[in-house]
Amino acid sequence: MKALMNLALFDLDHTLLPIDSDHEWGEFLCRVGAVDTADFSRRNDAFFAQYQAGTLDPVEYQQFALGTLAKFDPEHLATLQQQFMAEVIEPNILPAARALLQRHLDQGDLVAIVTATNHFVTAPIAKAFGVEHLIAAMPEVIDGRITGRLQGTPTQGEGKIVHTKAWLEQMGKTLDHFEHVYFYSDSHNDLPLLSIVTHPIATNPNARLAQHANAQGWQLLQLFND
Template identity: 50%
Template structure:
């Protein structure tokens, strides 16, 4: 019998990071003067509350969240993202999270970040964690090669994370029966994937997920306390 490939899957926001990178990027665009500090903040807060409640329309949110970079263009947006990574994300990365990823890699596990945040924000964050494989919300591009504000394919959110992992496995000639999977997540938004993997780990879980994990006997990992 061939040995199964071991996969360690990680949600990103509030799981590997103690902050929400998508929301934080929105705050950052306010701070650098790209978005209206009053109107944008109100809508960003509203979308974030919908996300936490599991009612977010991800298509509407992505149009909203990418408007500033669509208008500013590729070069300015990439420069801003480098600054965001340096000033916001870098200081938020905790050694405990890095150690968790490294431990799986040292054990020979293939690591994948599976996030509902878009690829523009998360690609450099995945590299920061040393994770080569990223399953994130893909952004459609227009004739000019720059993003349009629409989503390409299935968004990696809620049940979409399972669909995208189905695709990821097929592209590598794998199936769920040929892998041994662990998934770390903080949110009930990720219940579909938590229920699909072999080893679900409720990581820094919200109250609802903590209760579900306790009831089902899932492992609970308090990796760190969230930043207020």
């Protein structure tokens, strides 16, 4: 078996997807009438604005997001998840993102998606992209039901470093085991992890990340531009 020489890490929302799956999940719940639309939409939009501004408290947000999941029985959640994938996610899995991932897979790189969005929302998305490894915020599950509590620490900001290193450690590896470590992200919220890899790639970057990337001489990639 060919030795893995490179590691390729990918943020998900606005990086591999041209949308924010976390926010869109909330919008979807409102659209299908699964939640109190006025209150939920207001809070969902407020958290999203905080994330964009870099001021989001990830623990507070996950209490909101996972607390919402806890209101549904597993069968209902599975039905909603399938509908969300069909209506919202699959139309936004675009050829450019698939091609980028496939290029790394074809090279024999170890590939993982590292996202602040919770595992319930993102696990079927990673599967649809053909990515085996997913690092995401883990909801606590007891007796098959999501409790509404976060398991461990959030996978945001510095948390992405913590969780990525822990995942590699489970395989007996560190970042130093790889000749090249790529991280693709759109957001300044990911500067901690971007700053420690050998190949930080600002992908569809927001204004703050684009400015930082230009100053550091990092590669910029507009994945979804024609």
